[in-house]
Amino acid sequence: MPTPTPSTTRAALLVLADGRFPAGGHAHSGGAEAAVRAGRITGAAELEEFCRGRLHTAGLVAASLAAAAALGVGPAPLDAAADARTPSPALRRVARRLGRQLMRAARATWPSAELDALADRFPKGAHQPVVLGLTARAAGLGAEDAAYCSVYESVGGPASATVRLLSLDPFDATGVLARLAPEMDLVVGRAVEAAWRAVDEGVDVLPAVSAPLLEIGAEAHGGWAVRLFAS
Amino acid sequence: MHLDHTHTHDGPSAVGADAHRPDGSRRALRIGLGGPVGSGKTATVAALCRALRDELSLAVVTNDIYTREDAEFLLREAVLPPERITAVETGACPHTAIRDDISANLEAVEDLEDEVGPLDLILVESGGDNLTATFSKGLVDAQIFVIDVAGGDDVPRKGGPGVTTADLLVVNKTDLAPYVGSDLARMAADAKAQRAELPVVLQSLRGEDGVTAVAGWVRERLAAWTA
Amino acid sequence: MTATATGGVRATARIAARADGRGGTALPVLESEGPLAVRRTRAASGDEARVMLVGAMSGPLGGDHFTVAARAGAGARLRVGSAAATLALPGQTGGGARYDVRLDVAAGAELCWLPEQLISARGSELYVSSRVDLAPGARLVLREEQVLGRAGEEPGRLTSRLTVRLGGRPLLDQELACGPGAPGGWDGPAVLAGHRALGQLVVVRPEYAESAPAARVLGECAALTPLAGPAVLVTALAADALRLRRVLDEALAVLG
Numbered sequence: 042m043p044t045p046t047p048s049t050t051r052a053a054l055l056v057l058a059d060g061r062f063p064a065g066g067h068a069h070s071g072g073a074e075a076a077v078r079a080g081r082i083t084g085a086a087e088l089e090e091f092c093r094g095r096l097h098t099a100g101l102v103a104a105s106l107a108a109a110a111a112l113g114v115g116p117a118p119l120d121a122a123a124d125a126r127t128p129s130p131a132l133r134r135v136a137r138r139l140g141r142q143l144m145r146a147a148r149a150t151w152p153s154a155e156l157d158a159l160a161d162r163f164p165k166g167a168h169q170p171v172v173l174g175l176t177a178r179a180a181g182l183g184a185e186d187a188a189y190c191s192v193y194e195s196v197g198g199p200a201s202a203t204v205r206l207l208s209l210d211p212f213d214a215t216g217v218l219a220r221l222a223p224e225m226d227l228v229v230g231r232a233v234e235a236a237w238r239a240v241d242e243g244v245d246v247l248p249a250v251s252a253p254l255l256e257i258g259a260e261a262h263g264g265w266a267v268r269l270f271a272s
Numbered sequence: 273m274h275l276d277h278t279h280t281h282d283g284p285s286a287v288g289a290d291a292h293r294p295d296g297s298r299r300a301l302r303i304g305l306g307g308p309v310g311s312g313k314t315a316t317v318a319a320l321c322r323a324l325r326d327e328l329s330l331a332v333v334t335n336d337i338y339t340r341e342d343a344e345f346l347l348r349e350a351v352l353p354p355e356r357i358t359a360v361e362t363g364a365c366p367h368t369a370i371r372d373d374i375s376a377n378l379e380a381v382e383d384l385e386d387e388v389g390p391l392d393l394i395l396v397e398s399g400g401d402n403l404t405a406t407f408s409k410g411l412v413d414a415q416i417f418v419i420d421v422a423g424g425d426d427v428p429r430k431g432g433p434g435v436t437t438a439d440l441l442v443v444n445k446t447d448l449a450p451y452v453g454s455d456l457a458r459m460a461a462d463a464k465a466q467r468a469e470l471p472v473v474l475q476s477l478r479g480e481d482g483v484t485a486v487a488g489w490v491r492e493r494l495a496a497w498t499a
Numbered sequence: 500m501t502a503t504a505t506g507g508v509r510a511t512a513r514i515a516a517r518a519d520g521r522g523g524t525a526l527p528v529l530e531s532e533g534p535l536a537v538r539r540t541r542a543a544s545g546d547e548a549r550v551m552l553v554g555a556m557s558g559p560l561g562g563d564h565f566t567v568a569a570r571a572g573a574g575a576r577l578r579v580g581s582a583a584a585t586l587a588l589p590g591q592t593g594g595g596a597r598y599d600v601r602l603d604v605a606a607g608a609e610l611c612w613l614p615e616q617l618i619s620a621r622g623s624e625l626y627v628s629s630r631v632d633l634a635p636g637a638r639l640v641l642r643e644e645q646v647l648g649r650a651g652e653e654p655g656r657l658t659s660r661l662t663v664r665l666g667g668r669p670l671l672d673q674e675l676a677c678g679p680g681a682p683g684g685w686d687g688p689a690v691l692a693g694h695r696a697l698g699q700l701v702v703v704r705p706e707y708a709e710s711a712p713a714a715r716v717l718g719e720c721a722a723l724t725p726l727a728g729p730a731v732l733v734t735a736l737a738a739d740a741l742r743l744r745r746v747l748d749e750a751l752a753v754l755g
Binding site: 072076079081082087090091092093094095096097098099101121122124125126127128129130131133224244245248249250251252253254255256257260261263264 | 660662663668669670671672673674675676682683684685687688689690691692697714715716719720721722724725726727732734736
Binding site for chain 1: 337338340361362363364365368369372373374375376378379
């Protein structure tokens with residue numbers, strides 16, 4: 042029976058959620074570069090709609106996986122569930138690469154037998170949200186913390202990338218994130234609730250909300266010769 | 273990857289710059305090459321590959337800004353077989369990828385050792401970013417900073433972490449000095465003042481000696497590494 | 500046919516196909532009720548059975564709960580289409596409608612599930628759940644097309660989930676929520692960006708385990724992607740149903 046890790050060191054959440062945590066995120070735009078090139082993001086208003094859509098789709102899915110992993114649901118079924126929820130092979134590769142990078146940073150920061158076992162099982166990387174959930178456990182954080190970290194990444198990445206891509210005013214980009222905060226709270230709530238259900242009923246009950254343009258855009262982006270971001 | 277459980281709780285050396293691979297063998301020496309745009313880093317890497325490839329097993333990791341141009345230049349020049357050249361994408365920030373968040377580069381060097389190893393030497397090239405970009409000690413064992421005479425002969429005097437602390441400073445394109453009005457003697461003197469005992473090489477890849485001095489320095493480092 | 504708790508119609512259609520032992524496909528079960536009717540039609544090739552879903556009433560309306568269950572047993576080749584698009588409409592009693600599709604394909608059997616579009620009319624509220632269980636060695640071609648609103652009309656609320664399992668393991672799990680009341684951003688630059696027709700084509704073939712078609716982008720808003728298993732998914736967005744069908748037909752032709 043999986044048991045949640047008690048949340049004892051809330052400040053560890055700041056360490057894990059910090060954009061400077063060395064786990065590779067800085068090289069990725071979360072699909073923003075493809076959307077900018079396609080003319081779908083040209084300013085702060087569209088960035089906000091982009092982030093909102095990403096939050097309620099890929100963001101919710103990732104946060105649920107992370108929360109479930111933090112509750113102790115098995116990483117292998119979670120990883121398979123993540124594969125089934127990620128039709129784009131470009132996005133599956135990115136998720137595993139970022140998972141592997143996070144695994145390295147996490148093992149150096151919060152050594153844990155569970156992270157070692159995960160690295161043994163997935164030497165080329167498990168899906169990043171699964172690693173994130175186990176990292177949260179190793180850091181003494183709970184499912185809600187893991188979900189917060191995940192939803193914040195799901196919108197923070199595209200926002201900071203768009204600052205570079207469009208020379209967008211950084212205050213506007215930060216304003217977008219602040220306006221999304223209440224919706225991030227909602228998504229975290231849904232993710233944690235789904236994660237608790239998954240403890241009893243298995244990973245199939247986790248959300249699978251998709252964003253067709255993120256999947257299609259990722260495949261297009263993967264073929265470009267010149268790009269600022271890896272995804 | 274560091275899969276060996278007995279080594280994973282040894283603190284920071286368990287990841288990053290651990291000198292050993294999980295199987296206990298000594299890993300390749302990693303040398304970083306940084307410096308401003310256009311100073312000749314990629315040309316120096318290419319010349320080093322040609323000079324060393326017959327005596328050493330080597331590979332290259334490039335960190336480009338927004339293209340894979342440096343990697344593609346090396347591929348086109350066929351300085352090494354393609355499987356020995358890996359391009360890391362940096363999200364337009366090579367200095368982040370070589371210093372602040374080295375996770376992608378560590379993966380690249382480990383994958384090269386796994387896939388084409390055993391390797392004696394891996395050259396990690398940074399995209400030309402700025403004068404302050406230096407490599408993390410968690411990523412490389414030694415670093416070379418490449419500047420050129422055309423970038424201004426006051427660069428050594430101004431200093432900065434690359435010029436002052438790199439294990440080797442290369443002042444490149446000395447053949448251009450007369451055309452751009454750079455004073456080589458002054459550059460050498462300023463570099464000496466900034467760097468105390470740390471070595472400086474003045475080179476022209478078009479000259480007779482080419483990369484010989486830098487290649488010699490790399491051989492010395494490698495001898496010390498494997499000693 | 501019975502009434503649901505909300506006063507709508509509950510109706511189920513069942514189709515079962517099996518090899519007839521003479522190189523053809525028999526249909527031992529072909530049952531339907533109320534607004535759902537199923538008919539056998541002439542097959543293009545000798546070993547295949549063709550079934551057409553015929554909507555005797557338009558629907559589903561709010562409160563209705565329709566279920567279609569089809570099973571292709573060992574060696575069977577079953578192709579299911581529909582005579583017309585399915586139109587989700589608001590009901591008089593209010594409340595959502597539900598449409599469940601349950602497909603089961605045995606080893607060595609093939610199911611082609613190629614219904615016409617589902618149109619989400621203004622004011623409607625529909626939850627569509629499609630679950631496909633494939634045995635190892637099963638073959639599948641499945642097309643799903645959703646059109647948000649009739650011409651020039653605002654869409655209703657549409658939530659759909661498509662789950663494909665192969666040998667009990669998840670192969671594809673995709674959910675989409677759009678229309679009034681759906682979580683924010685559904686029509687924004689990350690999700691639909693104003694497109695009113697979206698489609699998915701899933702093709703599962705055992706030989707893809709050895710070599711699956713490479714990922715490719717199909718025009719502006721569609722991509723063919725190999726899944727983490729012997730299958731590919733084509734995801735497409737288009738301005739309207741006609742353009743969407745063209746993209747999916749071209750993709751199917753590419754796959755051969």
